[in-house]
Amino acid sequence: MNTLIIIPAFNEEESIESTVERLISTVPDVDFLIVNDGSTDGTVRICRENGYPYLDLTCNLGLAGAFQAGIKYAYRHNYDCAIQFDADGQHLPEYIPDLQKAIESCDIAIGSRFVNHSKGPSLRMFGSSIIQAAIKLTTGHTIHDPTSGMRAFNKRMIRYLALGLNMGPEPDTVSYLIRATDAVVVEVPVRMSEREAGESYFNWKSSASYMLRMTLSILFIQFFRKRLEGDAA
Numbered sequence: 049m050n051t052l053i054i055i056p057a058f059n060e061e062e063s064i065e066s067t068v069e070r071l072i073s074t075v076p077d078v079d080f081l082i083v084n085d086g087s088t089d090g091t092v093r094i095c096r097e098n099g100y101p102y103l104d105l106t107c108n109l110g111l112a113g114a115f116q117a118g119i120k121y122a123y124r125h126n127y128d129c130a131i132q133f134d135a136d137g138q139h140l141p142e143y144i145p146d147l148q149k150a151i152e153s154c155d156i157a158i159g160s161r162f163v164n165h166s167k168g169p170s171l172r173m174f175g176s177s178i179i180q181a182a183i184k185l186t187t188g189h190t191i192h193d194p195t196s197g198m199r200a201f202n203k204r205m206i207r208y209l210a211l212g213l214n215m216g217p218e219p220d221t222v223s224y225l226i227r228a229t230d231a232v233v234v235e236v237p238v239r240m241s242e243r244e245a246g247e248s249y250f251n252w253k254s255s256a257s258y259m260l261r262m263t264l265s266i267l268f269i270q271f272f273r274k275r276l277e278g279d280a281a
Contacts, residue, residue: 049148052127053080054118056111057135061090067137068100074141078148081121082135085114111197112216116209119201123210130209131200132217139198143238147200150236155205156222158191159198160235175259179219182266187226192235194219195262205231220265228275 053071057064064082071080081101084092086108095102103117115132122130129151133139143159150157167173179194199217201209208229209215225231 049128049152050126051078051129051131051144051148052118052122052125053078053131053133053144054115054122055080055082055133055135056085056114056118057082057087057091058085058108058114059087059089059091060135061087061094063136064091065094065098067135068098070137071133071141075144078144079127080133081118083114083118085109085111112218115217116215119206119209119215123206127206128203129200130206132197134197138240138242140239140241143198143236146236146238147198150234151200151202153232154234155202155229155231156225156233157200158193158196158222158233158235159200159238159240160191160193160196161238161240162192163235163237172255172259175256175263179259179262179266182263183219183223183226186266186270187223189226189233191219191222191233194222196238198238198240204229219262220270223266224270224273227270228273 055067068080068082081103082095083103084095084105086105092102092104094100103121105114105117109117119130129148131144131147139159147157147159167176176193176195180191183194184190197217205225208225209221215221222233226233
C-alpha cells in the first residue's frame, strides 16, 4: 500500500529528529512528510540538515490547517493511505503496519488507547467520554478514543479531506464522514508515550475549549452539512 505519514510540526526542534529517526528505522519503506506549521524555532533547520521531506507553511495555521496541507499533498501524489502522526514522540511507529493492515478493509482506522483499557479519571478523559457519547448519539457508532491523533485514511477519505471545506483531522470530521459518506471506522489498539519535548498545540484552556467545540459541532453544526455522494466534488 502506497502510504504517506503526515507529521504536523509546530516548534518541535527538540523532538522532531528523534521522532523521524525512529520512524525511519521502524518503517523504512513508508513515505513521510513533515508539515512545518509556521514554527519560530529550529524545526525547519533540522529538516534541511537531515534531508527530511517537508512543507514549510509561512504562518501558523493550527493542527487542522497543517494536516490539510499534508492531505492535499497526499491527494495530488495519489497515495492510497495517509496517516496522521505526531511530531512529539507520543505516537509509536511500531503500530503503523497495524493501521495499514486495518485500512485495507475500512475507510478510517484510529489508533486507540482505550479499546482494551479504561480511561483514567481526569478532566481530559471526561471530555473524551462526552465526545464519544456525542458520536454514538449522532451516528450510532462507538469510538472509544475519538480524540486520538493517530489516524489513517484510505484513498476515498483522502479525496474528501483534500477537496472539502473545514475537513480538519478532528472527531467532528470523523463523525461527519460516517454520516455523510457511510465511512467505515475501526479502532486499532495502540500504546502512546509521553511528549518528549517541544510545544503542544493544546494547553489546559485550549483543551477545554476544544472538547466543548467538538461536542457542539458533532451534536448540532454537522447536521447542517450536506450528505456527500460518490467522489468529492
